[in-house]
Amino acid sequence: MLFILALLIGVVAGLRTMTAPAAVAWGAWLGWLPLAGTWAGFMGHWIAVGIFTILAIAELVADQLPSTPSRKVPQQFGARIVSGAFTGAVIGTTGGAIISGLIAGAIGAVIGTLGGAELRKRLAIAFGKDQPAAFIEDAVAIVGGLLIVAAVA
Numbered sequence: 001m002l003f004i005l006a007l008l009i010g011v012v013a014g015l016r017t018m019t020a021p022a023a024v025a026w027g028a029w030l031g032w033l034p035l036a037g038t039w040a041g042f043m044g045h046w047i048a049v050g051i052f053t054i055l056a057i058a059e060l061v062a063d064q065l066p067s068t069p070s071r072k073v074p075q076q077f078g079a080r081i082v083s084g085a086f087t088g089a090v091i092g093t094t095g096g097a098i099i100s101g102l103i104a105g106a107i108g109a110v111i112g113t114l115g116g117a118e119l120r121k122r123l124a125i126a127f128g129k130d131q132p133a134a135f136i137e138d139a140v141a142i143v144g145g146l147l148i149v150a151a152v153a
Contacts, residue, residue, distance in 0.1 A: 002095040003104050008148045009091055010084030010105035014071075014112020016063070016141040017080050020087040022056035023145030025049045032153035033094055040090045060138055064131065071113050084109025094152055 013020035021043075027033045028044030035041045042048055062068055069076055088105015092098045116137060123133035 002092060002097055002152070003100055005148050005152055006088035006091045006097075006101035006104035007108040007111075009087045009145065010108020010110075011112035011115075012108075012141050012145045012148065013084035013087055013105065014080050014109040014114070015116040015137055015144075016056065016059055017076075017083045018052060018056040018059045019141040019145050020083050022049075022052040023142075023149050024087045024090050025052045026146070027149030027152065028090075032149055033090070035090065035093060038093050039098075040093050043090055063134055063138070071117055077113055080113045081106050081109045084112070091148075091152055 009020050009024065012023065024033065025043045025048045028035045028040070029046065029049045031044075033044070035044055071077065071080065085102045085106040088108065089098050089102035091105070092101015095101075120130070120133045120137050123136060124130040127133055
């Protein structure tokens with residue numbers, strides 16, 4: 001089950017790079033993720049919660065700008081894989097499976113990046129514009145991230 005949750009948090013990272021670490025930080029801060037005394041214990045500190053939340057909000061705003069590059073360009077794609085691997089490793093840590101979580105999170109990020117781009121393109125075509133599709137993707141990433149983190153507890 002932990003492998004699936006790590007994969008799914010990676011998918012969230014593929015949709016929105018900073019939403020996954022923000023959700024994980026909130027989960028740790030709220031006590032849903034038992035990370036105290038581990039390498040990832042810092043994720044439960046209010047400073048980590050604040051930083052990742054601000055970065056996630058900034059990303060949600062930046063995603064609406066027409067100048068934002070595609071998620072599939074190397075810098076964006078790479079950042080999503082790193083975010084997915086990191087958050088997958090954090091989730092894996094809760095069950096002593098850091099490496100498995102890291103790998104699952106990275107795989108999930110690739111799935112989320114490519115699948116999310118295709119789904120958003122199809123939704124944008126269906127709506128006749130991109131903004132509603134972007135808002136749906138935002139909601140899926142935020143709600144999904146929180147549900148995944150809550151499921152670890």
